[in-house]
Amino acid sequence: MSTSPNDEFYVNYSKMPSSYRWFLFKVIPLLVIGVVAFAWLLPGIHNQFNSGKFQAQSFDGFLVGEPIPHIIVPRPGNTQAGPAFSRYFLSATNKAGPSQKILDQAGQWVTLKGVLVSRSNLSMVAVQSAEPIDPPTGVAEVRPDEGNALGSYALEGEILDGKCYPGIMKPGHTKTHRACAIRCISGGVPAVFRVQNDGDVMYFLLADSAGQAVNARVLDWVADSIRITGEVTQYDDMYVLKADPEGYERLG
Amino acid sequence: MDGVGVAIAETLIKIVRGYLFAGLVFSVPFVIFGIQRVDPSVKGWNVLFRVLILPGLSVFWPLFAVRLVRGKRHPVERTAHRLAAQSASHP
Amino acid sequence: MSVGYKSIQWNRQKLIYDLILWASVAAYIAIFMAVTKGIDSNLDIRGVQIRAYGSAAFLLLHVILSIGPLSRLSPKFHPLLFNRRHMGVTMFFLALIHVVGLNLPGLPLKTTGALTWYHDFGNLDPLVSLFVGNSHYGDFIQFPFEILGVGALAIFFVMAATSHDFWLVNLTAPIWKALHMGVYVAYGLLVGHVVLGALQSNRHPAMTVAVGVGLVWIVGLHLLAGSREIKQDKATLSPSDDGFVDVGTVAEIPDNRAKVVTISGERVAVFKYDGKISAVSNVCQHQNGPLGEGKVIDGCITCPWHGYQYLPDCGASPPPFTERIPTFDVRLAGDGQGPVEDQRIFVRAIPNAPGTHVDPAVI
Ligand code: HEM
Ligand code: FES
Secondary structure (H helix, E strand, C coil), X not given: CCCCCCCCCCCCCXXXXXXXXXXXXXXXXXXXXHHHHHHXXXXXXXXXXXXXXXXXXXXXXXXXXXXXXXXXXXXXXXXCCCCCEEEEEEECCCCCCCCHHHXXXXXXXXXXXXXXXXXXXXXXXXXXXXXXXXXXXXXXXXXXXXXXXXXXXXXXXXXXXXXCCCCCCCCCCCHHHHHHHHHHHHCCCCEEEEEEECCEEEEEEEECCCCCCCHHHHHHHECCEEEEEEEEEEECCEEEEECCHHHCEECC | CCHXXXXXXXXXXXXXXXXXXXXXXXXXXXXXXXXXXXXXXXXXXXXXXXXXXXXXXXXXXXXXXXXXXXXXXXXXXXXHHHHHHHHHHCC | CCCCCCCCCCXXXXXXXXXXXXXXXXXXXXXXXXXXXXHCCCCCCCCHHHHHHHHHHHHHHHHHHHHHHHHHHCHHHHHHHCCHHHHHHHHHHHHHHHHHCECCCCCCCCXXXXXXXXXXXXXXXXXXXXXXXXXXXXXXXXXXHHHHHHHHHHHHHHHHHCCCHHHHHHHCHHHHHHHHCHHHHHHHHHHHHHHHHHHHHCCCHHHHHHHHHHHHHHXXXXXXXXXXXXXXXXXXXXXXXXXXXXXXXXHHCCCCEEEEEEECCEEEEEEEECCEEEEEECECCCCCCEHHHCEEECCEEECCCCCCEECCCCCECCCCCCCECCEECEEEECCCCCCHHHCEEEEECCCECCCCXXXXXXX
């Protein structure tokens, strides 16, 4: 081989040979198109967005501290058809249960200020403050511990936290959200059991068979696919699944 | 979750932070005063250059501390040809 | 080359390179967020940035890892190679934003990172929570994928922190290169991070397919480029009694170019220029680029990777630069009758100390 006048060679500080220039004119747009295509397509296959909603709100209701902190709020209007009360479980505004200052008022009627967080039929309140008030008149008597025993069930689903899941997390359950949910539940946010039957999703708050809070004992089960066999009790519009964490079973 | 796990994680984080912080404590005066003794190609007062190499110095600082103490410059790479040339000239 | 370090050496081409790079990254993030918003205007899209930045970094990593083997397959990719370090540093910052978010005073772009989003506001320091939150360390599918991300981010940090030429000189190129081979470990960790993380939550088959295709592309490209290299290195030449190796004929080497042969455990570049033959070690002192794929320009062997230069007859960079590489004695032998092109080139097997002058063999 001898001299070829077109022996092009690229050095970054010299003028770019024309064959290189042409090559780049083809390759770089291709790369950029690839970048744009990915940015265009990826969000669409992240089919896991949360329709969670927030609303600053205040509630007049009866505050319950144990085992699951919640507030019992009379439903307005005609309540012939359903329960006379709605129950919202509570957390603080961070990854914690409601503060001691608020829990100290349990067993009383209060005006509670906070953020209503809801995702489909799961609603809870991130509490900011609570002021005691007089019991309202013309409202049926509250019986916090009186529930409707629905029987024993074996339910398959996933434990998640009651706050970030209905909140802005995406998707707020399964593995990517595990650590976050563990932080919340260990901080005192009620643990929720999510059961999906085809399109229907049901939520159960968790307690042990003695009706005590289970937070510290379920941490290792969070976000995993598990089966819980226990008694389901309906308190107004809130379902509680009572089972000892020792009896939870891991699936798959 | 358990206290042991938390204690281990906290300790490891402290060790890493401590190492990097010690690195920073060594490196800031080093880039100002000592660096030219290890690498004579560092010339003039290019501040941005010195800031750019700080994070790396905070990781590799023991290497530079040893060179500084021993009064050594940076080594030259050891490739097969360089080693062969060396052993040929000092048999 | 190292005659007083600059902070960042920009020239026209590097500037164009960086502008295209950063514009593409910005376009990616902006389009990702806009398309997400467009799915349903009622959606709260906070937290989606974690995915936008994470996937941007992962995508850019695929580009970075492709450039190396592509350049082995065709020199046309060298314009993408020479400034790859800026790509690497950009990728590190994207990954960093994925983890710690972006909240610089005076900068309007503010986002939350995975560390704050998932671990803050609880009863533990977020960093501690990161390590103890998911504690299924003994399990495969349930393994805390975040830890794999931590490993990758640590590697990227070390690589970005040592990306300045100062580190090539002070760690020496072979050690620097070994350190930067960590990018493959990081890539493996990240495939785990995504497969055991995002793909466990998001079961859309297209996500899995995309990660799989990326993996096959990266591995396939490296196998293809690697198999060529191995073939070349297998053909190691041994010296005859006088210590010289027959490396071929003058005709095999194009003008101003080299033939690469393997002698004494490493490649040697035998250059033909100005009717002369010189041989030097193939290994550029900068980043150990392949000098034998370079060209003699203005009388200097010019490295194809970043353009470092060496004088062919002494293996030294022209003053004021100070790089020096080993040289080899050369001589020509022919029967004196045939055409000069048929003269055979002999290279001494034992290299000379870096920078040693050797008289070129005159054709
Ligand atoms: C400390 C280190 C890291 C942590 C804690 C971390 C955390 C996370 C989390 C929690 C997710 C799931 C996010 C979600 O679905 O919303 C995720 C996804 C992801 N991460 Fe990381 N990460 C880390 C490092 C990295 C690094 C270094 C990279 C890449 C260069 C990376 C790339 C990705 C990718 C590509 C995804 C999938 C995004 C998607 O769903 O499209 N991560 N990471
Ligand atoms: S390897 Fe960078 S110029 Fe040779």
